[in-house]
Every structure is written in structure tokens, then in C-alpha cells.
Amino acid sequence: MRKLSGFLSKHKNILILVLLVAVSVTFVVATDQPAVQAPNQVGMTIVTFFQGLTTGAAEWVGETFNSIGKLDQLKKELAETRRELLEYKKASHDNVILREKFDALSRELDLAKCLDYEYIPVEIIAWGSQTDFSTLVVNKGSVHGLHNDMPVVAFSGGTVGLVGKVVSVGPGSAVIHTLLDPSCYVSAMFKDTRYKGIVSGVGAAAGFMEMDLVKKSALDELDSGAIVVTSGLGGLFPKDIPLGRWKEKYQAKDYETVIKLEIEPVLDFQKLEYLYVLDVGAGR
Numbered sequence: 688m689r690k691l692s693g694f695l696s697k698h699k700n701i702l703i704l705v706l707l708v709a710v711s712v713t714f715v716v717a718t719d720q721p722a723v724q725a726p727n728q729v730g731m732t733i734v735t736f737f738q739g740l741t742t743g744a745a746e747w748v749g750e751t752f753n754s755i756g757k758l759d760q761l762k763k764e765l766a767e768t769r770r771e772l773l774e775y776k777k778a779s780h781d782n783v784i785l786r787e788k789f790d791a792l793s794r795e796l797d798l799a800k801c802l803d804y805e806y807i808p809v810e811i812i813a814w815g816s817q818t819d820f821s822t823l824v825v826n827k828g829s830v831h832g833l834h835n836d837m838p839v840v841a842f843s844g845g846t847v848g849l850v851g852k853v854v855s856v857g858p859g860s861a862v863i864h865t866l867l868d869p870s871c872y873v874s875a876m877f878k879d880t881r882y883k884g885i886v887s888g889v890g891a892a893a894g895f896m897e898m899d900l901v902k903k904s905a906l907d908e909l910d911s912g913a914i915v916v917t918s919g920l921g922g923l924f925p926k927d928i929p930l931g932r933w934k935e936k937y938q939a940k941d942y943e944t945v946i947k948l949e950i951e952p953v954l955d956f957q958k959l960e961y962l963y964v965l966d967v968g969a970g971r
Contacts (some may be wrong), residue, residue: 739849800842802847804925806963807832812860820956821868821891838924838965839863842952848953849873849928850962857921861964865956866930867891875930876910880908883918886930886950896931896950903939903946910937915950925967929943929953 809825827833839850851871855862864871867888876883882905884898898915913933916941918924931950939946 700828710938768959793852802965805966806840809833809861809962809964811960811962815891821865821871821888823863823865823959825861825863825962825964826859828859828861830858832966833861833964836923838928838929838967839962840965841959841962843954843958846929846953849924849930850954850956850959852923853964863962865891866896867893867956871932873924874918875915876918877905877909877933878914878916878927878929880905880913882908883920884948886915891956894951895934896952897947898933898950899947900945901948903943906937906939906946909933914953922967925965 690735694792712871807827809827811823812826813824815822833853833856835853835856837853839852840847841850842848849866851863851865851868853861854864864886866873866886867890869890872890873886875885875886882901884901886896886898888896911933915927915930917924917926917930931952934949934951937946937948
């Protein structure tokens with residue numbers, strides 16, 4: 688063994704050379720190519736292998752970056768689509784609201800044709816407060832023909848009712864006191880029996896009005912729910928515009944000659960939007 692190890696160590700270079708020659712001959716025989724071309728092909732095979740690895744890696748990196756770019760573009764397109772969808776939904780919602788508003792205005796104007804006086808249509812833009820429906824502001828004023836003490840009406844359930852009167856006018860807006868305001872007095876009467884009195888508000892919180900100075904004898908001919916209308920006395924409010932209904936029976940005192948009755952308005956003031964200011968001095 689020692690002799691063999693010494694021999695191998697001594698002739699190591701020669702043995703390596705022989706081994707390389709043997710490998711070369713094997714490649715030449717296996718490929719059935721001339722000996723001169725075999726080493727070149729071996730080198731080309733190795734180079735091609737690494738080229739394939741490099742090219743594949745480069746393609747993978749390129750495709751990855753392209754995929755990332757496409758993903759980012761898709762995210763932007765998705766965000767834009769969502770934005771357009773929201774705008775479409777908003778536009779559709781706005782169209783529905785406009786259609787409802789148009790239909791409501793059309794119905795109001797059709798009803799307004801039955802009024803016996805020239806009128807100026809207005810829209811409520813403010814109330815005294817969220818709980819005070821005795822004072823309101825409308826979107827027209829003196830430049831539109833409004834002035835103080837003009838009567839104001841509205842429609843509810845297809846029936847006209849008195850709202851109140853104009854008390855203050857600016858160029859482009861006006862203030863109206865409704866029947867719920869204690870300072871608003873209207874000469875009134877019961878529609879069927881024609882008994883007369885004075886209707887005034889007691890504040891928005893009460894939700895009703897009072898009809899004062901009614902003869903006690905009227906109770907013999909009145910039924911609960913009797914309609915109260917304007918009497919036309921005084922010339923401020925036209926005649927026979929509905930105000931409200933007598934709410935309940937009243938037990939008169941023996942000493943009373945006139946009585947005060949609670950009147951429920953025919954209009955729901957909280958739901959009012961559009962009003963009609965009457966020009967009593969102008970005929971139709």
C-alpha cells in the first residue's frame with residue numbers, strides 16, 4: 688500500500704493528464720464527431736446552459752415587473768370604475784329627487800288654478816326654528832311683487848287652506864306669520880252655520896288655534912269637526928278660505944255670553960314647502 692501511495696503521489700500529474708485524455712476520448716466517441724470539435728461542443732454546452740439560466744431569470748424578472756405594472760393599472764381602473772359608479776348612483780338619486788319635486792310642483796300648480804285671485808308662488812327657505820312653525824321665510828320679496836299684509840295660502844290633500852299673512856318684506860325674501868302665531872288675527876266663521884268669531888294662534892307648541900268671541904248660542908247648532916273658514920270681514924283675507932276644524936265639545940258656563948273654542952288647523956305646517964301669496968287687489 689505504501690508503495691502504491693508513493694507511486695500515485697509521484698506520478699499524480701501524469702495520471703490526471705491520462706484521465707482528462709480518457710474523458711475527451713469518451714466525449715468524442717459518444718458524439719461521433721471529430722476530435723477537434725468535441726472540446727468546442729463541451730464548452731458551448733456549458734455556455735448554453737448558463738445562458739439559458741440567465742435568459743430564464745431575466746424573462747422571469749421582466750414578467751414579474753410587467754405583472755406588477757398590470758396589477759397597478761388594474762387597481763387604478765377599478766378605482767376609476769368605482770368613482771364613476773358612485774357618480775352614476777348620485778346622478779340617478781338626484782334625478783329621482785328632481786322628478787319627485789317636479790311632480791309635486793305640477794300637482795301644486797294644477798291645484799292653484801282653482802284660486803280666484805292672482806298669486807305669487809313661493810318656496811319656504813327657513814322656519815323660526817325646528818320647533819317654531821309660527822314664523823317662516825320664503826324665497827321671494829318686493830322685487831317679485833310681495834308687500835306687507837298679503838294673505839298666504841297652501842294646499843294639503845287637495846284642499847286649500849290659509850297659512851297666514853306677510854309681515855316683513857325684503858328685496859328677495861319675505862317673512863310670514865302663520866295662523867299659529869299669537870299676533871295673527873283672522874276674522875272667521877263656521878262654514879255651515881255662519882256663526883262668526885276671531886281666530887288667533889296660541890304658539891306653535893300648542894298645535895291649535897283659538898276662535899274667540901263666538902256666541903254661546905252657536906253651540907246648539909255646532910257639531911264637533913265643524914269647518915271654520917275666513918269671513919271676509921275687514922278686507923284683508925278673502926272669504927271662505929278654510930282655516931281649521933272645531934276640535935271638541937265645549938261646556939259653556941252659565942255666565943258666558945261668548946265662548947272661546949279650540950280649532951285644529953286644516954294644514955300641517957310642518958309639511959309645508961310651497962305657498963301662494965294672494966294679490967287680492969288684482970282680479971283674474
